[in-house]
Amino acid sequence: MKVYLHGPPRSGKTARLAAQMVEWLNRGVRPDHILALSASRPQAGRFREALGRAAATGSTGQPRIGTFYGLAQQHVGLFFPLVGQAAGFADPRREPAFIDVEAAQYFLNRIVEPRITDFDELRLTRPRLLGQLLDNAHKAALAGFGLDEIAARLSAAWSGDPRRLKAYQRAQDIALEFRRFCLDRGALDFSLQHDMFARHLLQETAYRKFIAGQCRYLLIDNVEELPPIAHDFVRLALSGCDEAIVVEDDPGGFRLFLGADPASARRLRTVCDTVEEAVAPIQDRPIAMFGRTLAAVVAAPAEAPSAGRAAGSRWPRVTLLASKSKFWVSMVQAAADQIIALTGQGMPASAIAVLAPYVEDVLRFELEERLRGAGLRVRAVRPSRPLYDHPVARGLVTLARLGHPDLAAAETRAAGVSTHEIARALTVALAGLDPARAKVLADGAQRVEAGRLPMISDKGVWDRAGMRFRERYEALSGWLSTWRMAESTGSTPPLDVWWQTLFAEILSQPGFGLAADGDGANVADKLVRSARVFREALQATGVAPAQSIAADYVGLLSEGVLAAQYAPERESETGEDGVLLAPVYTYLTGDYRSQVQIWLDVNASGWYDRIHQALTHPYVLSRSWQAMQARFEAEGQADVAMQWSEEDEHRARQDMLRRVIVGLCDRCGDRLYLASSQLGLSGQEEAGALARALQRAL
Amino acid sequence: MSATNRIPVKMGELDPGFVFSQHSLADYDACARRFYLRFIARQAWPMVEDGPEGLSAIDRQAYLRQGKTLHRWIERRLLGLPAGADSTESADAELVVWWERFLATDLSGLPARRTPELELACVVGGARLYARFDLLASDEDGRAVIVDWKTLRGQKPPSPAFFRDRLQTRVYLFALAAAGAPFNGGRPFDPARLSMRYWLANFPERPWVDVPYRRADYEVDRQRLTAMVSAIRARSGEAAFEKTERLQTCAMCDYRTLCARGSARGGVALEDAAIALDDAALLDDTDAPALDA
Numbered sequence: 001m002k003v004y005l006h007g008p009p010r011s012g013k014t015a016r017l018a019a020q021m022v023e024w025l026n027r028g029v030r031p032d033h034i035l036a037l038s039a040s041r042p043q044a045g046r047f048r049e050a051l052g053r054a055a056a057t058g059s060t061g062q063p064r065i066g067t068f069y070g071l072a073q074q075h076v077g078l079f080f081p082l083v084g085q086a087a088g089f090a091d092p093r094r095e096p097a098f099i100d101v102e103a104a105q106y107f108l109n110r111i112v113e114p115r116i117t118d119f120d121e122l123r124l125t126r127p128r129l130l131g132q133l134l135d136n137a138h139k140a141a142l143a144g145f146g147l148d149e150i151a152a153r154l155s156a157a158w159s160g161d162p163r164r165l166k167a168y169q170r171a172q173d174i175a176l177e178f179r180r181f182c183l184d185r186g187a188l189d190f191s192l193q194h195d196m197f198a199r200h201l202l203q204e205t206a207y208r209k210f211i212a213g214q215c216r217y218l219l220i221d222n223v224e225e226l227p228p229i230a231h232d233f234v235r236l237a238l239s240g241c242d243e244a245i246v247v248e249d250d251p252g253g254f255r256l257f258l259g260a261d262p263a264s265a266r267r268l269r270t271v272c273d274t275v276e277e278a279v280a281p282i283q284d285r286p287i288a289m290f291g292r293t294l295a296a297v298v299a300a301p302a303e304a305p306s307a308g309r310a311a312g313s314r315w316p317r318v319t320l321l322a323s324k325s326k327f328w329v330s331m332v333q334a335a336a337d338q339i340i341a342l343t344g345q346g347m348p349a350s351a352i353a354v355l356a357p358y359v360e361d362v363l364r365f366e367l368e369e370r371l372r373g374a375g376l377r378v379r380a381v382r383p384s385r386p387l388y389d390h391p392v393a394r395g396l397v398t399l400a401r402l403g404h405p406d407l408a409a410a411e412t413r414a415a416g417v418s419t420h421e422i423a424r425a426l427t428v429a430l431a432g433l434d435p436a437r438a439k440v441l442a443d444g445a446q447r448v449e450a451g452r453l454p455m456i457s458d459k460g461v462w463d464r465a466g467m468r469f470r471e472r473y474e475a476l477s478g479w480l481s482t483w484r485m486a487e488s489t490g491s492t493p494p495l496d497v498w499w500q501t502l503f504a505e506i507l508s509q510p511g512f513g514l515a516a517d518g519d520g521a522n523v524a525d526k527l528v529r530s531a532r533v534f535r536e537a538l539q540a541t542g543v544a545p546a547q548s549i550a551a552d553y554v555g556l557l558s559e560g561v562l563a564a565q566y567a568p569e570r571e572s573e574t575g576e577d578g579v580l581l582a583p584v585y586t587y588l589t590g591d592y593r594s595q596v597q598i599w600l601d602v603n604a605s606g607w608y609d610r611i612h613q614a615l616t617h618p619y620v621l622s623r624s625w626q627a628m629q630a631r632f633e634a635e636g637q638a639d640v641a642m643q644w645s646e647e648d649e650h651r652a653r654q655d656m657l658r659r660v661i662v663g664l665c666d667r668c669g670d671r672l673y674l675a676s677s678q679l680g681l682s683g684q685e686e687a688g689a690l691a692r693a694l695q696r697a698l
Numbered sequence: 699m700s701a702t703n704r705i706p707v708k709m710g711e712l713d714p715g716f717v718f719s720q721h722s723l724a725d726y727d728a729c730a731r732r733f734y735l736r737f738i739a740r741q742a743w744p745m746v747e748d749g750p751e752g753l754s755a756i757d758r759q760a761y762l763r764q765g766k767t768l769h770r771w772i773e774r775r776l777l778g779l780p781a782g783a784d785s786t787e788s789a790d791a792e793l794v795v796w797w798e799r800f801l802a803t804d805l806s807g808l809p810a811r812r813t814p815e816l817e818l819a820c821v822v823g824g825a826r827l828y829a830r831f832d833l834l835a836s837d838e839d840g841r842a843v844i845v846d847w848k849t850l851r852g853q854k855p856p857s858p859a860f861f862r863d864r865l866q867t868r869v870y871l872f873a874l875a876a877a878g879a880p881f882n883g884g885r886p887f888d889p890a891r892l893s894m895r896y897w898l899a900n901f902p903e904r905p906w907v908d909v910p911y912r913r914a915d916y917e918v919d920r921q922r923l924t925a926m927v928s929a930i931r932a933r934s935g936e937a938a939f940e941k942t943e944r945l946q947t948c949a950m951c952d953y954r955t956l957c958a959r960g961s962a963r964g965g966v967a968l969e970d971a972a973i974a975l976d977d978a979a980l981l982d983d984t985d986a987p988a989l990d991a
Binding site: 028029030031032048049051052053055056058059060061062064077078079081082095206210493494497499500501503504508509510515518521522524525526528532536 | 713714715716717739741742743744745746747755756759767770773774777778779780781813816817818819820821824825826828876877879880881884955956958
């Protein structure tokens with residue numbers, strides 16, 4: 001039996017998937033014939049947790065569990081000899097090099113560099129420009145269309161300044177040139193992997209036979225969060241499998257910006273034997289009921305209940321907080337007061353989630369400060385900060401500029417390392433050195449030799465900085481000096497190995513900065529791995545001489561181009577025992593659940609506005625858009641229908657807001673608090689669609 | 699300066715869903731604190747990963763890459779796909795030598811049904827124990843051979859006793875006997891019908907080492923692995939995971955400076971490097987990258 005199961009969160013769908021997996025194992029099904037796929041890493045983890053629980057009853061077996069993206073990458077690698085030539089690789093006999101987003105951005109940057117002025121009028125920063133150019137290639141691959149359709153799609157949908165059409169064409173030309181580069185150099189970036197998977201591998205007879213043999217039992221979770229080419233794969237697997245359950249969360253599609261396409265997912269219903277609805281009686285879930293009412297108000301404001309009703313009378317579990325607050329901090333205070341009151345009544349802090357369109361450092365700090373007095377912690381699951389923003393990463397980069405032969409030579413030619421950068425690096429390198437003393441040392445060093453970390457003999461400096469740091473400073477200075485004096489040669493260790501050597505010989509030694517700093521060591525490790533992957537990608541493609549790789553890496557990291565590298569967060573930040581603080585979309589895509597939700601900034605338009613992206617478009621570069629256009633063309637109205645109008649944008653926002661509201665409320669078990677302030681964090685006044693809908697619904 | 703570094707990590711317990719493997723058990727066998735740091739605290743410690751006998755970090759990385767490619771070529775070959783034969787022109791010389799030795803290896807003595815890159819998990823002491831075979835060769839009569847492609851280097855091949863006593867051998871054979879029924883028509887394998895073969899890419903004069911299995915071995919392994927897993931699960935908190943008394947173990951450990959038990963430069967045993975290849979999940983949890991967010 002092949003079942004398509006849809007329903008709201010909390011209706012037992014994922015539990016059913018997990019139980020089915022265990023039941024198959026207990027029935028004696030070959031574990032390697034079971035494929036369990038999810039849209040994201042945390043969701044895949046749920047299958048593993050189910051296996052862990054089943055171990056208590058002696059259930060054995062290891063099904064294939066993972067994300068669709070992992071499966072695509074693995075299968076493209078395995079079957080590369082079959083499809084490399086058809087995909088256009090210049091040398092399909094050579095093993096391809098899988099490259100990550102950072103390396104892809106580097107290669108793209110080389111292509112963009114000579115034409116950067118072509119995009120001046122868009123006023124995009126370099127990282128955002130590269131991000132959008134690459135995003136187009138990703139979207140095309142995940143929707144299953146060619147890069148040569150990008151400009152036509154975007155242009156047809158555009159109704160503004162005609163100069164934009166040239167930019168679209170240039171964006172497409174760059175995407176095609178990047179693709180050519182990858183094919184010539186044997187590089188497989190995310191977009192090419194998925195393009196090969198969808199347009200070549202899925203058509204290959206040997207692969208189809210392989211899938212038919214391997215995927216006898218299929219479990220697909222959150223199919224609505226997967227891109228159309230994943231649905232193509234699921235369709236193929238369903239055609240040959242013995243049993244399957246495909247689960248759709250409704251509402252869903254929160255990973256729209258990562259290619260999710262719920263409409264495409266729903267077409268899989270036709271290839272299943274039965275469609276079942278998982279029911280969670282709404283009368284038992286007052287917040288879910290409120291969510292549907294509020295969503296209905298968003299959809300049809302004119303017919304919605306009028307404003308002015310007392311919240312307490314209709315929705316006793318929904319409370320407005322700080323509705324008269326003028327300032328943003330008052331709203332945060334009100335939220336903190338409510339959390340303290342709830343926990344005082346016995347509510348576990350971990351049952352409470354604070355949600356906002358964006359979670360910036362200042363929100364986290366303000367909330368933490370206000371809860372600390374009550375002994376409550378905040379666990380933030382916001383996207384982590386970029387790696388280079390971490391002091392340890394910056395410190396290691398500075399030390400490399402001071403000592404790595406390839407970088408030190410470049411520094412000699414350039415402006416050099418500033419006193420400020422040296423001071424910050426010293427606070428990382430020497431345990432217990434505060435910024436003021438570090439500044440004294442850095443100033444002292446600069447008086448001896450600018451842009452270096454020389455030995456300092458001036459006793460006055462040591463009197464002020466502290467003699468106890470001298471021995472360690474001199475060890476570091478001597479170590480860097482030895483390296484700097486070495487000729488930059490072919491035997492110079494690459495940056496990743498050099499950093500490891502610095503860590504091993506200096507920074508992890510007693511008294512040095514990372515010897516007792518587990519967080520710092522984790523950041524250092526992440527930096528080392530990032531630099532290594534980058535180096536290996538450049539070496540595999542042969543695009544840069546070995547001596548320039550370190551400088552290229554450091555340059556792009558410090559310019560923010562390698563922005564997809566994030567600093568790891570420690571367990572202390574992500575543990576289970578604090579109040580959850582998350583951006584709305586992170587909460588939804590991570591499928592969190594809470595007894596209590598506190599929504600902040602309900603006046604903000606960030607609840608439904610998408611980021612302005614001049615060169616890409618999540619709706620136009622989708623398969624659903626393609627299907628819609630085909631329909632309009634058949635009806636003879638292609639020209640009018642293909643434009644993305646203000647009305648389309650309005651509808652898309654409304655649709656997303658409705659889904660967000662219902663999605664959040666379905667994940668809230670008991671009570672909902674809504675907080676706002678007249679002025680936002682930056683002092684601007686907002687009255688977005690959510691706030692307006694709330695006025696009518698409450 | 700303090701003599702011992704102390705990392706103020708949050709004291710976690712072992713995840714209830716933790717999956718043991720030969721790799722994690724080997725870490726525990728070497729040093730309980732190493733197990734704690736790697737699998738409970740999840741503490742990274744980016745030391746230089748030199749290999750033994752003067753193998754540089756870069757050479758070691760290249761060696762691991764070659765090993766991975768060899769595994770992929772063999773898997774393709776076993777699946778009936780074009781493998782590495784056409785790739786030799788642009789491949790590393792040592793890899794080509796390994797590949798040619800593989801092609802020259804007579805595998806006809808192995809049972810006929812071949813399943814490459816097979817993952818298996820059994821239950822020991824209430825927890826899951828994971829194994830990943832490079833190849834399972836089995837037949838209708840319940841005979842099965844686990845094959846492992848080894849690229850380890852050296853003046854001479856390690857002794858049969860070395861392979862027999864490895865945790866990898868004990869875990870793999872036990873796991874197949876305990877959880878292999880779905881691969882034997884629903885009947886558990888008789889331990890006496892199992893064996894493990896290490897194919898040695900660098901020792902053509904002795905291309906493989908066979909390790910037979912017996913019912914008594916199965917019982918010994920069961921007791922030993924259960925005791926290990928139970929002992930780990932019974933420990934709680936950092937203090938319960940003490941440093942090893944065998945100081946020579948520390949010379950090859952990534953955490954040697956963290957524990958103030960070794961010099962900055964050490965080395966990783968080649969067999970450990972090979973083990974690292976075994977623990978990668980078959981389906982990596984790759985996620986879609988978010989750009990311009």
